[in-house]
Amino acid sequence: MLQFLDSLADFLFPPLCHICHAFIPDAGKLHICPECLGEIQFISEPACEICGTPFFGAGDSHICGRCLTDRPFFDLARAAAVYGGGVRQMIHAFKYDRKTHLRRPLALLTISATAGFISEEKPEIILPVPLHVERLRQRGFNQAVLLGELISREFRIPMERRTLLRLRRTMPQVALSVAERMENVKNAFGLSKKAKIEGRKVLLVDDVFTTGSTVDECSRILKKSGVARVCVLTVARAING
Numbered sequence: 001m002l003q004f005l006d007s008l009a010d011f012l013f014p015p016l017c018h019i020c021h022a023f024i025p026d027a028g029k030l031h032i033c034p035e036c037l038g039e040i041q042f043i044s045e046p047a048c049e050i051c052g053t054p055f056f057g058a059g060d061s062h063i064c065g066r067c068l069t070d071r072p073f074f075d076l077a078r079a080a081a082v083y084g085g086g087v088r089q090m091i092h093a094f095k096y097d098r099k100t101h102l103r104r105p106l107a108l109l110t111i112s113a114t115a116g117f118i119s120e121e122k123p124e125i126i127l128p129v130p131l132h133v134e135r136l137r138q139r140g141f142n143q144a145v146l147l148g149e150l151i152s153r154e155f156r157i158p159m160e161r162r163t164l165l166r167l168r169r170t171m172p173q174v175a176l177s178v179a180e181r182m183e184n185v186k187n188a189f190g191l192s193k194k195a196k197i198e199g200r201k202v203l204l205v206d207d208v209f210t211t212g213s214t215v216d217e218c219s220r221i222l223k224k225s226g227v228a229r230v231c232v233l234t235v236a237r238a239i240n241g
């Protein structure tokens, strides 16, 4: 019956690749054609043992220079793919053109690329990086919440939407330098009075890790409040960004 419904759905809505929009006869769950999938640069080891910067096959995993000199507040950050090409295109359409259905392929890519990391780390709660209420009103959704819901469902880790809060509005990070980004997000986050996170292992979820200043500032607040461990999971990671 389910198979019949699947074929009926394919007949009514022929499966198109989320990236190049070509028809894919055997689309599977992901709906990304083999060519587009082949072009996605998945991130694997060797990588920085803390921030996850990929070393693209050179040597063993170790702690990168940046983390050695300026150790982040988070314990570990991992991303599924490099921010570029089809992944960047999907994230843009998802966030800025309100193509919220794209959360599914983006979450599926993240889930399949980072399942090992999740089973090793065993985080206890998922916290999505919050948006300021005004930005949320403008956009209509928080991309980190939409992704976090699917990740939460897959790994059976509860997500708390109102534990980590955005206290003030910040400028979009896109046009800012590394130093400006850090200044921009400083003291932008806080915790709900009801938060019970002391001694817990947190998985912080966002769409893109650029310089890491947003997730690092969230991690600083979480660690200050007694969180035992903060792991960061994003769909994509900017390289040299």
Ligand SMILES: [Zn+2]
Pocket (backbone or CB within 6 Å): 017, 018, 019, 020, 021, 022, 032, 033, 034, 035, 036, 037
């Ligand atoms: Zn394609």
Ligand SMILES: [Zn+2]
Pocket (backbone or CB within 6 Å): 048, 049, 050, 051, 052, 053, 063, 064, 065, 066, 067, 068
């Ligand atoms: Zn690093």
